[in-house]
Amino acid sequence: MEEYQGVWVFIEQSEGEIAGVSLELLGAGRQLADKLEVPLAGVLLGEKVRELSTQVIGHGADIVYLIDDPVLKYYRTESYMKCVNNLALKYRPEIFLYGATPNGKDLASAVATDLSTGLTADTTMLDVDVEKRLLEASRPAFGGNIMATILCKKNRPQMATVRPKVMKALPFDGVRIGEVVEEMIELSEEDMRTKVLEIVKNVTKAASLADAHVIVCGGKGMGDLEGFELIHELADTIGASVGGTRDVIEAGWLPHELQIGQTGETVTPKIYFAIGLSGAIQHVVGMKNSELIIAINKDPNAPIFEAATYGIVGDAFEVVPKLIEQFKQIRVKQGGEVSYV
Amino acid sequence: MHIVVCVKQVPDTKIIKINPKTNTLDRRSAPAILNPYDAHAVQEAVRLKSILGRGKISVLSMGPPQATEVIKKCIEIGADEGYLISDRAFAGADTLATSYALSKALEKIASVDPIDLVICGKHAIDGDTGQVGPGIARRLDIPPVTNVIEVSEVNSNDRTIVIKRKLSNGYELVQANMPCLLTVEKEINKIEYSPLSNMLKAARYKSHIWSVSDLGEVNITQLGLKGSPTVVGKMFTPPKLEGGKMLDGTSDEQVSQLMEVLLEQKELLNVK
Incomplete structure (x- = not known):
C-alpha cells in the first residue's frame, strides 16, 4: 500500500466555472496532505479548461492532473470515470475526495466500483490518522441522529464525497507555484452511450x-x-x-x-x-x-x-x-x- | 420491455431510536418499510409500462427472509415478479459488496429475460449513500443516469431514452442508450392508489428467493462483510456546539430583544 501516496481532489467544473465545493475540498485536502507530508493534487477534466489550473493551484494544490478534450465538454459518467480511473491507476493517490453533488456522487460511485475500493458518502468531517495513514471520514448516520466515522483500511485510494459548504476554501494565492501534468484520453464521441442534449440552469x-x-x-x-x-x-x-x-x-x-x-x-x-x-x-x-x-x-x-x-x-x-x-x-x-x- | 427495479427494506428512520449508551440502533423501535424512493422507482416502472402498453416489471431485493414483505408492497404498486436474494453470506455488505451481489442476481434474471432498464431509488433512507445504483451500472457495464426527475421519452425502436436529470443548479436533458440504469428522485411521480386486483395479488404473492448457490458463478470473497472495504470506526454524537444567548422574559420582551439584535446587523439590514 506504500506505493499509494498523495491526496487528490476532483475539480468539478461546468462551462469553465469551478464548483465552490471543489475549492472547499482543496482547503480541506491541503490540511490532510500537510499532516501526511504528501502533495495535494486536483483532477481537472473538461473542454478548454486548461486556464482553470491557475485557480486550482492558487487554492492550495501542488499538482494539477489535466485532461482537456472535446468529449469531456459535459459531465458524463462514462467518459469522466474512464479518465479518473486511468489517472488513479497510473499515479496512485492514497486519498481521493469529491464534492457530494449530483455529479460528484455519481462519478465517485462509479470509480469506487471500478477501482474496487471503499467510498464514504456525504462526509461532513474529515481527518487522518497519520500513523496508520487512514482517512477518517465522518457523516451523520441512521437518519441523521448520530455520527459514524467510516474507515477503509485495506483498499486504496480511500475515497469520500464531502458535503458542500462544510469545509473552508483557502483564499486565492496568485503566487503559489504548482505543476500541471497533462494526460490524453482515447475516447471518441461514437463510443459514448449517453448524450447531454441540454443544460437548464438555475430553475429550481x-x-x-x-x-x-x-x-x-x-x-x-x-x-x-x-x-x-x-x-x-x-x-x-x-x-x-x-x-x-x-x-x-x-x-x-x-x-x-x-x-x-x-x-x-x-x-x-x-x-x-x-x-x-x-x-x-x-x-x-x-x-x-x-x-x-x-x-x-x-x-x-x-x-x-x-x-x-x-x-x-x-x-x-x-x-x-x-x-x-x-x-x-x-x-x-x-x-x-x-x-x- | 423488461424493467427491473431494485428495492430495499429499511427501518423507518423517522421513528427509529438510538440507544444512547451503546450508540447502536434499536431496530425494534422502528417498523420496516419499503424505502420511499424505491416506491417511486416502482411507480415509474408502472407508469412506463402503461404508456408503452406492454412490458414486464420485476423487482429485486437483498435482505433477510422478511424482506419479502417489501416485495409484496411492490406487487401492490404494480410489479409483476419479485426476487429476493437472501443468504448469510450477504450480511454486513457495504455499497461495493451490495452492488456486486445485486448485479449477479440481475445477470441471472437477464439470462432468462433480457433487461432493458434498471431503476433504483436515489438512495435508501437508512444509509443515504446513493452509491449502489451507479455501482450496479458499472458492474453490468450499462450507462447510469442518476438523480432522474422525469423520464421524458422512451423510444423502443432505436432503444434510447430521454431523461431529465437534476443538477446542483438546474437540470439537464440526457439521452441514453438502453439498457441503462436510472436512479430516481421522489419528485418523479406521485404514488398512485393501487387497484384492488393488485392488492389481492400481493397478498397471495410468493417471491422467488435465491441464496448464493442459486446465483451461478460468484466470487464469495466479494460478498458481505468480506467483500466490504469500508468499516465503521466509531459512532459518536457530534461535539456539542457552544450554543448562544437565550433571550428570556415575556414574549414581548423576547421579541424586542430579538429586534435589537436584528436591527444591529446594519450590514445585513436595509431599511429604505
Whole structure:
C-alpha cells in the first residue's frame, strides 16, 4: 500500500466555472496532505479548461492532473470515470475526495466500483490518522441522529464525497507555484452511450435557497400546513427564502427542493431562522455554518439551541406574529420597505 | 420491455431510536418499510409500462427472509415478479459488496429475460449513500443516469431514452442508450392508489428467493462483510456546539430583544 501516496481532489467544473465545493475540498485536502507530508493534487477534466489550473493551484494544490478534450465538454459518467480511473491507476493517490453533488456522487460511485475500493458518502468531517495513514471520514448516520466515522483500511485510494459548504476554501494565492501534468484520453464521441442534449440552469428553487442571504426554516412544530403559513408570512415580511426540515417535506408542506439538511440543501445564509424544529443532527449539518442563527422552540432542551446564536424558548405562534408586527411597524414608521440585502 | 427495479427494506428512520449508551440502533423501535424512493422507482416502472402498453416489471431485493414483505408492497404498486436474494453470506455488505451481489442476481434474471432498464431509488433512507445504483451500472457495464426527475421519452425502436436529470443548479436533458440504469428522485411521480386486483395479488404473492448457490458463478470473497472495504470506526454524537444567548422574559420582551439584535446587523439590514 506504500506505493499509494498523495491526496487528490476532483475539480468539478461546468462551462469553465469551478464548483465552490471543489475549492472547499482543496482547503480541506491541503490540511490532510500537510499532516501526511504528501502533495495535494486536483483532477481537472473538461473542454478548454486548461486556464482553470491557475485557480486550482492558487487554492492550495501542488499538482494539477489535466485532461482537456472535446468529449469531456459535459459531465458524463462514462467518459469522466474512464479518465479518473486511468489517472488513479497510473499515479496512485492514497486519498481521493469529491464534492457530494449530483455529479460528484455519481462519478465517485462509479470509480469506487471500478477501482474496487471503499467510498464514504456525504462526509461532513474529515481527518487522518497519520500513523496508520487512514482517512477518517465522518457523516451523520441512521437518519441523521448520530455520527459514524467510516474507515477503509485495506483498499486504496480511500475515497469520500464531502458535503458542500462544510469545509473552508483557502483564499486565492496568485503566487503559489504548482505543476500541471497533462494526460490524453482515447475516447471518441461514437463510443459514448449517453448524450447531454441540454443544460437548464438555475430553475429550481433550491438554487435560490443556496444563494439566499436570509432563510426562514420551519419544522414539524408548526403543526400542519395551515400552521406552516406563519413561516411563509415571516419570510414574506422580511424578504427571506423559505426552507423546511425533512419532516416538513415528507408531510408535503413544502416541495422537495426546499429541504434543508443532510439529504437536502446545505445552506450558509447570513441570517437563519429555525422555528418549530428540534435540530436533529441531520438538519444541523445543513445549516450550522450560517452566520446568525435564531432559534424559536417551545422545548428548552431542543438541540437547535446549541447551534443557535440567539434562542427563544417560546411558542412560535405567539412569538412570530409579534415579530412580524414589529417589522410592519418599522415599515410604517420609515414609510418604506424593510428588506435584507 | 423488461424493467427491473431494485428495492430495499429499511427501518423507518423517522421513528427509529438510538440507544444512547451503546450508540447502536434499536431496530425494534422502528417498523420496516419499503424505502420511499424505491416506491417511486416502482411507480415509474408502472407508469412506463402503461404508456408503452406492454412490458414486464420485476423487482429485486437483498435482505433477510422478511424482506419479502417489501416485495409484496411492490406487487401492490404494480410489479409483476419479485426476487429476493437472501443468504448469510450477504450480511454486513457495504455499497461495493451490495452492488456486486445485486448485479449477479440481475445477470441471472437477464439470462432468462433480457433487461432493458434498471431503476433504483436515489438512495435508501437508512444509509443515504446513493452509491449502489451507479455501482450496479458499472458492474453490468450499462450507462447510469442518476438523480432522474422525469423520464421524458422512451423510444423502443432505436432503444434510447430521454431523461431529465437534476443538477446542483438546474437540470439537464440526457439521452441514453438502453439498457441503462436510472436512479430516481421522489419528485418523479406521485404514488398512485393501487387497484384492488393488485392488492389481492400481493397478498397471495410468493417471491422467488435465491441464496448464493442459486446465483451461478460468484466470487464469495466479494460478498458481505468480506467483500466490504469500508468499516465503521466509531459512532459518536457530534461535539456539542457552544450554543448562544437565550433571550428570556415575556414574549414581548423576547421579541424586542430579538429586534435589537436584528436591527444591529446594519450590514445585513436595509431599511429604505
